[in-house]
Amino acid sequence: MSDVWECRNLIGETSNAVAGVCPEGSKLIDEDSCCLADSVFDVNSHACKSEPMPAIGKECPYGFILVANEGCCPNSDAYAKESTEEKK
Numbered sequence: 001m002s003d004v005w006e007c008r009n010l011i012g013e014t015s016n017a018v019a020g021v022c023p024e025g026s027k028l029i030d031e032d033s034c035c036l037a038d039s040v041f042d043v044n045s046h047a048c049k050s051e052p053m054p055a056i057g058k059e060c061p062y063g064f065i066l067v068a069n070e071g072c073c074p075n076s077d078a079y080a081k082e083s084t085e086e087k088k
Contacts, residue, residue, distance in 0.1 A: 047081050048073030 015034045022034035029035045043066050052071025060072035067073045
């Protein structure tokens with residue numbers, strides 16, 4: 001499964017990339033959006049303790065985080081999955 005990068009809070013934290021390049025301190029999260037580097041997370045590394053609701057266009061309402069399989073999880077139920085890959 002490939003990494004899918006997302007901003008923790010889409011309101012006010014994204015900016016437009018210019019020719020696929022982001023300003024210093026930001027990370028490219030899709031073809032044309034940048035997010036503050038300390039707010040970026042890998043969607044596939046998070047899961048939900050409860051049943052997530054569907055995301056709409058990979059976006060979740062305020063107070064929810066996007067988790068694997070394009071679901072929205074309440075922030076209070078989200079957790080980081082442990083990696084099963086061996087570290088080299």
